[in-house]
Amino acid sequence: MPIDNAGVVAADERTLVAQLLSRYPDNLEDGDLAYLDNWFDRIATPLDLGLLAADPAITAQYKAYRATHVDRFKPKDIGKAVLFAGAVAAVAGAISLLAP
Template sequence: MNPQNAGVIADEERARIAALLIRYPDNTPEELAELTNWFDRVATPLDLGMLASNPDAAKQYRAYRAQHIDRFKFKDMTRAALFIGTVSAVIAGIGLLMP
């Protein structure tokens, strides 16, 4: 990507995502996949702030985030369980070493 037009491309992508969010939750599965990919891999904090402050898309942006981003996912629960299991094993191991 040419650094001179990076801002223009980012603006176009953000406008596309805003247009998709304005229609949320009435999006096709392909559009939802595009939104998910954009939020997971492309969006910067500036992008998120600009979407959140866009009066046309703010309500749907909050709804999308609540449903798809701010929820605990299976991956999050698995990581928490592994962390708790590891900490428990370390504590149990230390307890066995102490007289």
Template sequence: MDTETDGASRAERRARAEELLARYPGLAPDELAHLHRWFSHEASALDVGLIASNEAVAERYRLYRRDHIDLLRPIDLVHALWFAALILGITVFIGWWGT
């Protein structure tokens, strides 16, 4: 694919995300799903940075981020518990082996 075409389509997809964010939280379920999909699978760090620095949608982006991105999910808690158990296990092993 041509990089100019790819850049234009990327910019169009980012513009669509900005349009949706401008109306957040009053989005239809399919529009919200589109926004989730774009942020989780398509958006690059540059895209996110450009949106976060766009004063027209920055406040709505922060609301969206608070409501959907920055949440602790159950899998995050499972990972934290697994990591804590691993560290505890290593500490007990070192204590047992060192005596």
């Protein structure tokens, strides 16, 4: 079911995120950082990210936040890579056993 005011809600959230980013990294409380982490990870759309990235008032903070919290490998990413490599190795091994 569509929400009639979804655009307004998204704009309000983006404004809040921009305000928080303007204080990044020195003047954020733990709850603020947790909010940003959740918003970037679960809520932000490509449009949101583009609009924030284009805001000259927070460009430096946006880039710093992304470099530290978003655009880096996390332990779960490394775990997924190890599992993928293991699966590829298992399939390659199985194929080599089946080859005449």
